Amino acid sequence: MPLSRRTWGAALTALAFMSSPVMAEEQAAQITAPTANKSPTKPSHATADHTKFESLKKAFNSGPEVTEACIACHTEADDQVMHSIHFKWDYTHPETGQKLGKSNVINSFCGSVAGNEPRCTSCHAGYGWEDMASPPPQQSTAVDCLVCHDRSGQYTKTATGAGHPALDPVKPGTKTITGAMAWPVDLSKAAQSVGLPGRDNCGNCHFYGGGGDNVKHGDLSSALYAPDKSVDVHMSPDGQDFTCSTCHVSDQHAWAGSRYAVHASDPEGTGLPGQRRDVATCQSCHGTEPHAATNIKGMKLNDHTDKLACQTCHIPEFARGGVATKTKWDWSTAGKRDADGKSYHESNFIQSDGKHLHTYMSIKGDFDWEENAKPIYAWFDGQVEYTTGDMTIDPTKRVEVNRIKGDPDDGKSRIWPFKRMDGRQAYDTKLNKLVYTHVWGPTTDTALWTNLDWAKAIEAGMKAAGQEYSGEFGFVDTYMYWPTTHMVAPAEGAVECAECHAKDGRMEGLTGVFMPGTDSMNLTGILGRLIVLATLLGVLGHAAIRILWGSKSKGDHHG
Amino acid sequence: MAKRCVKVYPRFERFWHWSQVLLISALLFTGFGLNGLHGILPFGPTVMLHTITALALLALWIFATFWLFTTGTWRQFIPRIDGMLQVARFYAYGVFKGEEHPYDKVLWRKHNPLQAATYFALKWFVFPAVWVTGLLYLTYNAWADMVAGSTAIIAVVANLHLLAGYVIAAFIIVHVYLLTVGHGFRSHVKPMITGYDEIDLTPEQEAYLETNEPQRLM
Numbered sequence: 001m002p003l004s005r006r007t008w009g010a011a012l013t014a015l016a017f018m019s020s021p022v023m024a025e026e027q028a029a030q031i032t033a034p035t036a037n038k039s040p041t042k043p044s045h046a047t048a049d050h051t052k053f054e055s056l057k058k059a060f061n062s063g064p065e066v067t068e069a070c071i072a073c074h075t076e077a078d079d080q081v082m083h084s085i086h087f088k089w090d091y092t093h094p095e096t097g098q099k100l101g102k103s104n105v106i107n108s109f110c111g112s113v114a115g116n117e118p119r120c121t122s123c124h125a126g127y128g129w130e131d132m133a134s135p136p137p138q139q140s141t142a143v144d145c146l147v148c149h150d151r152s153g154q155y156t157k158t159a160t161g162a163g164h165p166a167l168d169p170v171k172p173g174t175k176t177i178t179g180a181m182a183w184p185v186d187l188s189k190a191a192q193s194v195g196l197p198g199r200d201n202c203g204n205c206h207f208y209g210g211g212g213d214n215v216k217h218g219d220l221s222s223a224l225y226a227p228d229k230s231v232d233v234h235m236s237p238d239g240q241d242f243t244c245s246t247c248h249v250s251d252q253h254a255w256a257g258s259r260y261a262v263h264a265s266d267p268e269g270t271g272l273p274g275q276r277r278d279v280a281t282c283q284s285c286h287g288t289e290p291h292a293a294t295n296i297k298g299m300k301l302n303d304h305t306d307k308l309a310c311q312t313c314h315i316p317e318f319a320r321g322g323v324a325t326k327t328k329w330d331w332s333t334a335g336k337r338d339a340d341g342k343s344y345h346e347s348n349f350i351q352s353d354g355k356h357l358h359t360y361m362s363i364k365g366d367f368d369w370e371e372n373a374k375p376i377y378a379w380f381d382g383q384v385e386y387t388t389g390d391m392t393i394d395p396t397k398r399v400e401v402n403r404i405k406g407d408p409d410d411g412k413s414r415i416w417p418f419k420r421m422d423g424r425q426a427y428d429t430k431l432n433k434l435v436y437t438h439v440w441g442p443t444t445d446t447a448l449w450t451n452l453d454w455a456k457a458i459e460a461g462m463k464a465a466g467q468e469y470s471g472e473f474g475f476v477d478t479y480m481y482w483p484t485t486h487m488v489a490p491a492e493g494a495v496e497c498a499e500c501h502a503k504d505g506r507m508e509g510l511t512g513v514f515m516p517g518t519d520s521m522n523l524t525g526i527l528g529r530l531i532v533l534a535t536l537l538g539v540l541g542h543a544a545i546r547i548l549w550g551s552k553s554k555g556d557h558h559g
Numbered sequence: 560m561a562k563r564c565v566k567v568y569p570r571f572e573r574f575w576h577w578s579q580v581l582l583i584s585a586l587l588f589t590g591f592g593l594n595g596l597h598g599i600l601p602f603g604p605t606v607m608l609h610t611i612t613a614l615a616l617l618a619l620w621i622f623a624t625f626w627l628f629t630t631g632t633w634r635q636f637i638p639r640i641d642g643m644l645q646v647a648r649f650y651a652y653g654v655f656k657g658e659e660h661p662y663d664k665v666l667w668r669k670h671n672p673l674q675a676a677t678y679f680a681l682k683w684f685v686f687p688a689v690w691v692t693g694l695l696y697l698t699y700n701a702w703a704d705m706v707a708g709s710t711a712i713i714a715v716v717a718n719l720h721l722l723a724g725y726v727i728a729a730f731i732i733v734h735v736y737l738l739t740v741g742h743g744f745r746s747h748v749k750p751m752i753t754g755y756d757e758i759d760l761t762p763e764q765e766a767y768l769e770t771n772e773p774q775r776l777m
Contacts, residue, residue, distance in 0.1 A: 296607055296610050297607055300606060302700075303699065303700040306700060408710065496601070496602070497602035497603045498601060498602040501595075501602050503595055512710060513710065514710055516717060517593055517594060520594045524721050524722050527725070528722055528725025529725070532725055539733060543739070546654060549656065
């Protein structure tokens with residue numbers, strides 16, 4: 001079974017996501033729906049069997065029709081979801097006041113949602129959001145219940161349908177949000193299958209962020225549908241078999257765990273039984289002294305928790321489990337054409353499973369990939385500040401698309417692991433601002449992926465985002481940071497002490513922490529060596545004189 | 560005065576000495592490993608070994624201190640100026656000419672004046688420096704929250720600890736080397752194994768030992 005799951009995952013990812021806007025050559029042969037979930041269904045503890053509900057025993061013609069049936073009983077669910085970040089894509093940071101969320105931010109991957117709506121909003125937890133300039137549709141039936149609750153394994157949204165599922169007849173060439181060829185979804189079967197979300201419900205969107213499997217996060221990939229224990233001790237069917245919501249606990253459709261305002265440390269620990277429904281921290285289950293304090297080793301490891309996040313030792317590398325992550329994306333080289341004037345691509349990165357990944361695409365530029373990648377480390381107080389489209393940048397320096405804030409002395413910052421994305425992306429050379437780009441649009445004469453023309457794509461993107469644009473653009477080097485918090489290895493797979501406690505260790509250059517073993521040649525080290533050396537020389541000299549003098553004056557004294 | 564073979568190192572003192580040899584060697588080896596001088600053992604197990612060995616040595620020192628004071632042996636370690644110059648002159652000059660060591664062991668003075676002064680400095684400055692800094696190092700998390708600038712303080716503590724370690728290493732080099740001076744390495748090491756050494760006894764001491772502690776005389 002694990003083999004077939006893997007084959008399935010490979011088949012999914014083998015299809016280049018978002019890479020061919022025109023797919024006329026695709027065969028019209030009917031694609032059949034998967035018959036099983038990518039992550040196995042756990043025994044249900046529910047008190048209701050949705051297959052017995054009369055209101056679900058019918059043919060549904062659209063997603064919203066199913067939602068209508070759901071909210072006839074779950075009267076508050078639509079309202080709850082509509083107030084969640086999964087639906088709003090809008091987040092005002094409580095500390096910095098920045099307007100964040102997918103509808104606002106610019107990243108170093110596909111840039112921005114604005115200007116590329118039906119493609120990007122295919123992963124919206126709703127139906128029919130086609131314009132970022134307006135809030136998502138507000139009717140109750142615009143909520144997509146099935147994307148999170150379908151347990152039949154055959155519900156999927158199309159890649160370019162603004163959140164709508166693939167329905168019969170499926171237009172040939174249509175793809176799903178995971179890049180697979182789309183099949184006609186049986187909405188009735190999906191509606192009757194509902195249950196608590198499995199890893200696949202969350203993963204079908206979150207594992208494919210940035211345009212493909214593990215492209216964006218590095219620690220969220222299709223490897224987590226059914227990971228080996230060594231890849232994720234919690235999520236592995238051979239381990240704890242956690243779903244995402246085992247940690248990302250929810251209350252009335254609001255989930256714990258945010259990438260904009262992270263709990264970098266958690267002094268509260270487990271709380272009283274059943275109490276904590278608002279955090280997804282390691283400490284909320286493992287407590288604040290997670291290692292057994294019954295021995296010196298456990299005590300010494302616990303001593304690290306004032307400086308380190310759990311993730312720092314327990315996620316030795318990201319992009320584990322056989323799926324690489326994109327580590328560099330240079331948009332500036334996009335637009336090259338082959339001898340025939342057509343767009344082309346190169347696939348020079350070979351993943352551990354033998355799959356070739358794109359390293360150049362005319363529509364996207366140059367990429368680098370990494371598998372089993374070592375994180376970088378930085379002090380992190382949980383707050384992430386974004387370089388939003390309205391902020392002025394200094395193009396003479398590398399621009400940080402988001403900034404990790406932290407202070408070794410504030411008591412709440414910890415050293416965290418991050419994936420650092422190396423980017424080169426477009427900006428307005430007169431106004432010195434990052435730009436919104438219109439990349440997707442198979443029928444427009446401005447979309448980059450259709451026309452390979454940056455000038456048009458930026459102008460259209462800025463117009464869609466309602467931003468001022470000088471008309472002149474260039475490219476600037478960027479960094480973007482992604483906190484690494486998934487793919488927790490079993491204890492025996494944690495980072496070895498000497499990975500950090502050594503010269504040129506993993507945390508080389510990090511200040512605000514004293515690290516034994518990293519600098520044996522400091523002033524004290526040199527002084528100590530000199531003391532020992534001088535002593536040795538003194539003793540050897542003394543011995544040499546004794547031997548020389550002794551042989552010269554032998555027999556003179558012991559008479 | 561008569562030279563007699565007397566038991567000068569009772570069983571506990573020999574145990575104390577050889578345990579220290581073992582523990583201090585282990586501490587120096589693991590300590591320098593942790594400092595990054597070598598990577599013969601993995602870091603984690605080295606931390607455990609260093610910590611456990613250090614705690615064992617501290618326990619031994621507590622017993623030894625108790626023993627020193629209850630038996631009065633502590634007097635052996637009081638430094639004296641008297642005779643120190645002669646010993647210093649011997650090491651710096653006389654030894655090369657093959658002179659006899661100027662100091663003769665007596666029952667209540669096992670150490671020559673220079674030796675006693677060295678042990679005094681070791682016991683009062685270097686060893687306390689190493690265990691005070693070591694305990695602060697080990698218990699960092701217990702006090703870090705209570706003082707300002709704990710990151711800077713631990714760096715100072717760690718460097719003092721390291722420096723003390725190097726000084727102890729230097730002491731050991733001299734200590735072992737000096738075993739070869741005078742009567743020679745074997746005759747210097749042997750008493751610390753058997754407990755017996757040639758000592759000048761006054762007639763009174765001889766009479767006392769023969770009467771009261773005959774097992775100490777060979």
